[in-house]
Amino acid sequence: MAAVTLSGIEKSFGPTHVIKGVDITIADGEFAVFVGPSGCGKSTLLRIIAGLDDPSGGNIRIGEQVVNDLPPKERGVSMVFQTYALYPHMTVEANMGFGLMIAGESQTTIAGKVAAAARMLGLGELLARLPRQLSGGQRQRVAMGRAMVRDPQVFLFDEPLSNLDAKLRVQMRTEIRSLHQRLKTTSIYVTHDQIEAMTMADRIVVLRDGRVEQMGSPAELYDRPCNTFVAGFIGSPAMNLIAAHVDLTWAIVDFGGEVGLADDLRTAPGQRLTLGLRPEHLRVLPADAPGIPCVVEVLEFSGADTLISCAPLDAGKATAVGSNQIQALVHDRLAVKVGERISLGIAPELVHVFDAASGERL
Amino acid sequence: MNAKLKKLADRALLGLCVLLLVSPAISVFLWMLSLAFKNDVDNLAYPPVFIPHPPTFNNFKVVFASGPFFQYLINSLVVSGCATLTALLVGVPAGYGIARMKARKLMMTILIARMTPAISFLIPLFTLFQLLGLTGTLTAVVITHLVITVPITVYIVAGYFETLPHELEEAAYVDGCSPWQRFRYIALPLARPGITVAAILAFIFSWNNFIFGAVLAGRETRTLPVAIYNVLTFEQIAWGPLAAAALLVTLPVLLLTLFIQKEIVGGLTAGGVKGG
Amino acid sequence: MSLRKTSPFLWFILPAVLVITAVIVFPWAFTLWMSLFEWKIGHKAVFAGLGNYTELMGNRRFLESVAHTLIFTALAVAAPLVLGTAAALVFNQKFFMRGFLRGAFVLPMMATPVAIALIWTMMFHPQQGVLNYLLSLLGVGPSEWVYSPRLAIACLVMVDVWQWTPLVMLIVLGGLASLPADPFEAAHMEGASRWQTLRYVTLPLLMPFIMVAAVVRLIDALKTFDTIYVITQGGPGTASETINLYLYLQAFSFYQIGKASAVVVVFFVLVVALSYLLFWLREKSKYYE
Numbered sequence: 056m057a058a059v060t061l062s063g064i065e066k067s068f069g070p071t072h073v074i075k076g077v078d079i080t081i082a083d084g085e086f087a088v089f090v091g092p093s094g095c096g097k098s099t100l101l102r103i104i105a106g107l108d109d110p111s112g113g114n115i116r117i118g119e120q121v122v123n124d125l126p127p128k129e130r131g132v133s134m135v136f137q138t139y140a141l142y143p144h145m146t147v148e149a150n151m152g153f154g155l156m157i158a159g160e161s162q163t164t165i166a167g168k169v170a171a172a173a174r175m176l177g178l179g180e181l182l183a184r185l186p187r188q189l190s191g192g193q194r195q196r197v198a199m200g201r202a203m204v205r206d207p208q209v210f211l212f213d214e215p216l217s218n219l220d221a222k223l224r225v226q227m228r229t230e231i232r233s234l235h236q237r238l239k240t241t242s243i244y245v246t247h248d249q250i251e252a253m254t255m256a257d258r259i260v261v262l263r264d265g266r267v268e269q270m271g272s273p274a275e276l277y278d279r280p281c282n283t284f285v286a287g288f289i290g291s292p293a294m295n296l297i298a299a300h301v302d303l304t305w306a307i308v309d310f311g312g313e314v315g316l317a318d319d320l321r322t323a324p325g326q327r328l329t330l331g332l333r334p335e336h337l338r339v340l341p342a343d344a345p346g347i348p349c350v351v352e353v354l355e356f357s358g359a360d361t362l363i364s365c366a367p368l369d370a371g372k373a374t375a376v377g378s379n380q381i382q383a384l385v386h387d388r389l390a391v392k393v394g395e396r397i398s399l400g401i402a403p404e405l406v407h408v409f410d411a412a413s414g415e416r417l
Numbered sequence: 418m419n420a421k422l423k424k425l426a427d428r429a430l431l432g433l434c435v436l437l438l439v440s441p442a443i444s445v446f447l448w449m450l451s452l453a454f455k456n457d458v459d460n461l462a463y464p465p466v467f468i469p470h471p472p473t474f475n476n477f478k479v480v481f482a483s484g485p486f487f488q489y490l491i492n493s494l495v496v497s498g499c500a501t502l503t504a505l506l507v508g509v510p511a512g513y514g515i516a517r518m519k520a521r522k523l524m525m526t527i528l529i530a531r532m533t534p535a536i537s538f539l540i541p542l543f544t545l546f547q548l549l550g551l552t553g554t555l556t557a558v559v560i561t562h563l564v565i566t567v568p569i570t571v572y573i574v575a576g577y578f579e580t581l582p583h584e585l586e587e588a589a590y591v592d593g594c595s596p597w598q599r600f601r602y603i604a605l606p607l608a609r610p611g612i613t614v615a616a617i618l619a620f621i622f623s624w625n626n627f628i629f630g631a632v633l634a635g636r637e638t639r640t641l642p643v644a645i646y647n648v649l650t651f652e653q654i655a656w657g658p659l660a661a662a663a664l665l666v667t668l669p670v671l672l673l674t675l676f677i678q679k680e681i682v683g684g685l686t687a688g689g690v691k692g693g
Numbered sequence: 694m695s696l697r698k699t700s701p702f703l704w705f706i707l708p709a710v711l712v713i714t715a716v717i718v719f720p721w722a723f724t725l726w727m728s729l730f731e732w733k734i735g736h737k738a739v740f741a742g743l744g745n746y747t748e749l750m751g752n753r754r755f756l757e758s759v760a761h762t763l764i765f766t767a768l769a770v771a772a773p774l775v776l777g778t779a780a781a782l783v784f785n786q787k788f789f790m791r792g793f794l795r796g797a798f799v800l801p802m803m804a805t806p807v808a809i810a811l812i813w814t815m816m817f818h819p820q821q822g823v824l825n826y827l828l829s830l831l832g833v834g835p836s837e838w839v840y841s842p843r844l845a846i847a848c849l850v851m852v853d854v855w856q857w858t859p860l861v862m863l864i865v866l867g868g869l870a871s872l873p874a875d876p877f878e879a880a881h882m883e884g885a886s887r888w889q890t891l892r893y894v895t896l897p898l899l900m901p902f903i904m905v906a907a908v909v910r911l912i913d914a915l916k917t918f919d920t921i922y923v924i925t926q927g928g929p930g931t932a933s934e935t936i937n938l939y940l941y942l943q944a945f946s947f948y949q950i951g952k953a954s955a956v957v958v959v960f961f962v963l964v965v966a967l968s969y970l971l972f973w974l975r976e977k978s979k980y981y982e
Contacts, residue, residue, distance in 0.1 A: 107878060124420075128884025140875035144897045153893070154883035205883070434783045435794060438776075441855060442798050448823060449812045465823045507708040514705030523706065530717045532964055534916040534937055537957040538716065540944050541723035547734070564716050571709060596701040625805040627919045632945055642807040646923060656815055663808035674803040678796040681803075 057118035057131070057208040057241055058083045059104065065112035066099055066265075073099055074110070075265040081243065081258065086235050088244045090252040091262035092288075097245045098213055100262070104243065105134050105211050117208060128158075133202035134211040138218065139194045141186040141201075147173075148182040151201045172200040175234070192223050199231070203238070210242040216251065228255055249289050253277070261285050283414040286331045286407055292362060295332040295381045298411060306330055306408070310367045310381065312347035315403040320417060322408070329414065331407030334362065334384035337399045339391060346400035349381060351393050361385050365399065446671075452660030453477070461656075476657035480648075480665065483658065488637065489644040492555060496630070496640055497623040499559045504566035504619050509612055512574030513600055524575065527568045535628050538564050543632055553635030561629040566619040573618065577611025578604060614680050621670050641666040728954035738951065745955035754931060755956070758939040759963075761846060762915065765935055766967075768850040769857075769914040774907055776854065777861025778899070782891075784862065785869045802859045810923035813852050814839075817924070839925050842932035849933055852920050857913060861906040868902025869895075904975035911971055915964050936960050 059081040066074035074096045081087045089097040102108045104115055106127035115122050122130045141150050151172060152165040173179050176196045186194055195215060202210060212231075216224045232255050235242055246252060252259050253273045261268040261276065261284075269276060269285045280286035286294050299306040301322045305313045314330060322328070340346055349365035363383045383399055391397060408417045453476055455469035480486060515523055542561055543552070551557045585607075586599045594602070605612075630643040639647070645662040674681060728745055732738035749755050784795055801809070816824050817838040825835040839848045876898070880890050918937045921927065927934035927942075934942075936956065944953035 105882060107881070126884070127882045132882075134879070134882050136875050136879060138873070138875050140873075140879035142876050142879070142894060143873075144900075153880070153885075157883065157885050157889045157893070201879075201883075428788075431783065431786055431788060434779075435788065438780050438783060439794050439798050442801050442859070445809070445812060445816070445855065446800065446804075448816065449808075452812070452815065461821065463821060463826070465821070465826050503712075507712050510705040511709030514702035518700050518702045518706070520706070523710075526717075527713070530713065532912050532968065533721075533961055534940070534957075534964075535918065536937065536940050536944065536953075537724060537961065538720045540950060540953055540957065541720035541727065542716070543944075544723070544727075544734075544950060560716060563712055567709060567712055567716075596705075600705065621803060625807075627805075627807045627922075628941075642805055642919075645811065646807055656821070659811055659815065663805075663811045667805040667808040670803055670805060671800055674800060675796055678799060679792070681799075 058116075059087075059209055059241060059243065060116040061100070061104070061113065062116070063113035064100065064103060064110050064115070066096070066103060066108070067111045073265050074103075077113070077262075077265070077267055079260055079267065079270065081241060084239045084241055086232075086242045086244065086255060086257045087260060088246060088252040088256035088258070089260045089262055090246055090249055090288075091268075093247060094264075095262040096265040097247075097262050101134075101211055101213055101243060101245045104209070105132055106130050131208035132211055133205050133207035133209075134213065135195075135198045135202050135215045137214040139186075139198040139215075141194055141197055143186050146183050146185060147178060147189070147197050147200075150186070150197055151204050154201065154205045168204050168206075169200075172203045175203070175237070176200050191219050192227060195219065195227060196230075199234070208241065210240050212242065212244040214246050215244075216246070217248075224251075231255065250291055253289065259289075261288060279416070280331070280407065281416050283329055283331070283409050286409070290333060292334050292382055292384060294407070295330075295334060295337075296409075297330050297332065297381065299328045299330050301326045301328060306406075308347055310347060311349065311369060312398070313345070314347065314401060314406055316406065316408065317403045320408055322417060327411035328417075329409040329411045331409060332381070332399075332401055333405070333407075334382045336405040337381070337383035337401050339363065339383060339385055339389055340398040340400045342396040342398055344398045344400060346398040347381065348396065348398050351391055351395050351397060352380065354391070354393060359386065361389065363391065365397070368396070449660055449664055452656055453664045455657060457655070457657060476661035477665070479655070479658040480662045483648065484644065485637075486644070486665075489639055489641050492558075492634070492638055493624060493640040493642075495555060496558050496562055497620050500562035500566045500623045501570075501616055501620045503559075503563060504570040505612065505616055508567050508570030508615070509574050509605070509608075510600065512571045512576075512615075513578050513604055513608075515571065515575045516578035524572070527571055530564065530568045531572075535564070535626075539629065539632055546633065552633060553638060555634075555638045557633045558630055558638065558640065561633060562623045562626065564629075565622050565626060569622065570615045570619050573615040574608065574611055577608050577615075581607055610680065614677075617673060617677060618681060621673060624670055625667075724954045724957050726954075727950055728958050730951040730954075732949075732951040734948040734950060741951065745952050746959070748952070749955055749959060754934075755936075755939060757931060758934050758936050761933060762935040762937075762963075765846050765850060765853075765917070765933075766911065766914040768847070769853040769917070770907060770910045772850065772854045773858040773861045773910055774903060777858045777906060778865050778903060780858065780862040781865035781869055782895070784866055799859045799863065801856045804856075806856070806919040807923055809856065810852070810920045813920075814924050817848060839933075840929060842929050845925050845929060845933040849917075849921055849924060852924065853914065853917060856920070857910065860913075861910060864906040864909065865899060865902050868899055868905075872898050900978035901975060904971060904978055908968060908971045908975065911967055912964065915960075915967070936963075 061077055061079045064074055064077040065072075077100065089100060091097050099108065103110050106122070106125065110123070117130055117132070142153065145153065148169055151169045155165045155168060169182070170179075173182060176199060178193070178196055178200060181189065181193060186197070189197065198215065216227055219227060228251060244255060256273055258270065259273055259276050260270045263284055269281045276285060276289045280289060283296055287296055298309040299314065301316075301324060302313075304316050304318070306316055306328055307313050308330070314332070316322070342348060348368050350368060351363055352366045353364040355362040355364075361384070363385065364380045365383065366380055381399060409415060410417055451467055451469060454472040454474075455466060456473045456475055459466040459469055514520070538561065542557075546552045546557045581604060585603055589599050589603050625642065626640070627642040627646065630640040631646070634640065634643060645659075645666050648659060648662050729740065729742060730738045731741040731744065780798070784791065784798070816822050819825060819835060819837055819840060822838070824838065828834070828836060837844060839845050876894055877890065880894050885893065916937065917935070918941070921933060921935060921938055922941070925933045927938040937960075940953055940956045940960065943949045943956060
């Protein structure tokens with residue numbers, strides 16, 4: 056059980072500068088998720104913490120100790136790999152006990168610890184099987200069991216669920232989360248899937264291009280994303296990011312129409328903005344109501360919700376940052392039809408406002 | 418500091434292992450070169466002289482003078498060339514057919530061919546050729562060499578075709594191609610690397626073969642390996658010419674190997690690893 | 694691919710089937726047939742039933758050749774397996790000029806066996822040979838090498854090992870390269886030392902490939918002819934006469950086709966039996982589908 060502190064971590068592979076100065080503190084017992092698009096450096100960071108790669112600069116502290124020069128075994132970390140990395144020629148029991156065996160523990164100790172972990176993970180019946188005889192989810196659990204058995208200070212997870220099908224993924228998410236609640240071991244979890252991040256994390260670290268964009272609890276990141284990248288990354292379906300400019304207390308939207316701004320916002324007259332409107336916050340209003348007028352293009356009905364994709368009335372208008380549509384998510388069964396004209400409205404306090412040039416929150 | 422020192426020691430150990438492994442391999446060839454280019458005095462000297470001073474081409478002259486060396490060279494080229502060519506004509510389509518039909522049983526038969534010692538084919542074939550009066554002819558030798566070239570060609574080519582994705586040919590099938598057209602226009606061009614490797618290996622193994630020629634060839638129709646063996650038995654042990662002859666026989670094969678070693682390695686390991 | 698009643702691919706394999714029938718199947722059938730006869734070339738063939746076989750079972754020279762073959766094969770399979778695996782582990786590391794050095798290491802197995810055997814013969818020479826010279830540098834007395842009945846087989850094994858270790862290395866190296874990387878990373882994470890990784894992870898995972906190499910080596914070792922024929926001719930006396938050499942003598946020195954055919958059949962049974970043993974061992978070592 057320990058806190059993990061990264062100070063000033065840099066990493067270059069030859070001429071490629073992958074990690075560009077990262078400072079992260081993870082508290083003892085916290086479940087932290089590193090999330091970001093491919094190539095942002097999250098897996099590299101994890102491997103640096105694990106000791107599989109060395110940083111080009113900066114320090115890693117586990118607990119009070121600087122572990123830069125320590126091999127993985129002595130850092131007190133255990134890792135669950137994306138591809139599980141089970142030893143194909145060993146039984147489940149041997150797989151889970153391998154680390155203990157080479158550390159010289161006695162047979163009885165090993166058997167006891169393995170049995171305990173197997174019980175916790177529901178693997179009791181499978182101890183004599185070989186990895187090739189197991190399903191994906193079972194292999195996942197063996198990988199976790201192997202990590203658990205060594206009773207580490209920090210658990211590291213490298214995209215462990217990406218090889219599972221969707222349904223299994225949802226199930227395993229819950230299991231990992233409940234396991235964390237039981238064991239309370241500090242965990243660092245890497246994923247590219249922001250839903251996993253949101254549902255599992257105590258603290259999320261959003262990474263892009265080797266730098267930390269924002270750190271905080273899921274609620275913080277959802278309610279107050281600090282820039283357009285985090286705003287567009289967190290939340291599903293993705294936040295609508297549209298271009299606008301300031302006119303008194305209104306934002307005149309390039310797409311068409313206007314959106315009310317909150318009172319405490321500090322903007323300059325005529326300033327170019329990027330507005331962040333979450334699909335779930337947009338309300339569908341009659342075509343003549345104040346808001347953003349548009350035309351319904353696609354309706355995606357998924358049982359509980361309907362995702363409405365709308366196009367601008369004037370097709371020639373330069374619209375959103377990167378997309379020609381605004382999406383709204385509604386929970387009620389509305390009588391909207393494709394081709395119908397509607398207006399989209401939103402409460403001013405739910406509008407995220409970013410400076411169009413810098414992308415920073417205002 | 419400790420880590421750096423350890424790394425250095427590791428590299429040194431690795432270097433030593435590489436040296437220990439590669440030097441016996443190369444030394445014999447270097448010795449062959451040394452023997453071939455030394456004159457008689459140096460060759461009979463003890464302790465042995467390693468670097469000839471001066472190096473001489475005399476031994477090679479003796480080799481060429483002692484027998485129709487070029488005739489033997491031509492024989493080897495004809496035999497191995499024909500055997501390889503025939504193996505390609507027959508073996509490449511067969512490899513394709515086996516790969517697509519997944520006829521593992523047929524592969525087993527071919528493997529059995531590989532498992533039997535050469536002499537087992539030789540005895541009946543020899544008897545047959547005797548009856549037909551074909552002993553001593555190049556034709557007989559070529560036919561027996563097919564025992565070497567066809568199985569290995571089929572084996573490597575079949576393995577290669579198996580790795581080609583089916584989708585390309587299935588698309589052609591949907592477009593209306595006959596099996597022959599699929600083979601000729603799609604599979605064949607894609608399999609060129611595998612076919613090249615098979616051809617080279619077949620040629621090399623045929624070139625190296627001694628026993629078929631030893632039994633079936635006459636004085637005029639000997640292949641090179643047989644010819645140099647006879648140099649040993651019928652002449653006094655003149656080491657220089659002997660080494661020179663050995664060098665000449667094996668040089669083409671060695672050069673082929675060096676130039677195409679990567680592909681050969683690939684071809685051999687693919688065959689070896691895939692179900693042995 | 695859809696197979697209609699008779700697969701169209703049948704035509705593709707037909708020419709090869711014809712060739713193989715002619716040069717492999719037919720001779721085989723002929724051999725089996727001939728083994729039941731007493732037939733010396735130039736004389737009439739006399740039916741002898743299983744007479745040839747019973748004679749072989751009591752033939753001292755033949756039985757000795759079987760013993761020689763087994764000893765030679767055991768050594769010529771075991772040594773290259775160990776050395777070849779070690780070589781594969783070495784060549785799996787990256788180092789300066791690795792590609793070129795690997796090419797050099799591979800040369801022995803591609804060279805013409807007869808040519809190489811001639812060079813080795815010269816190297817083995819007790820007075821002029823370079824091997825005894827090297828021994829003297831180490832302070833060891835000269836050896837008789839292949840001229841000693843005790844040492845002949847060992848020397849031949851040495852040549853075989855020199856020549857064929859590269860093949861084992863290539864097969865095992867191919868296996869090494871195909872192994873997944875992450876069990877090794879996991880082992881590193883769990884703190885396994887290099888030796889522990891080798892013993893508990895690398896070698897077990899390599900076993901199927903080592904077994905493939907063993908089968909290939911077994912078959913090739915049993916078939917060895919050129920090197921033995923050139924270097925010792927089966928001597929001194931019959932000290933290094935393997936079944937193959939004995940066979941050659943029977944067929945092409947004594948022209949005893951009937952007896953030779955019987956030897957071929959017995960030999961083949963031996964080859965198949967040993968191969969099956971190794972195949973079975975290989976199946977046991979497989980941990981994947």
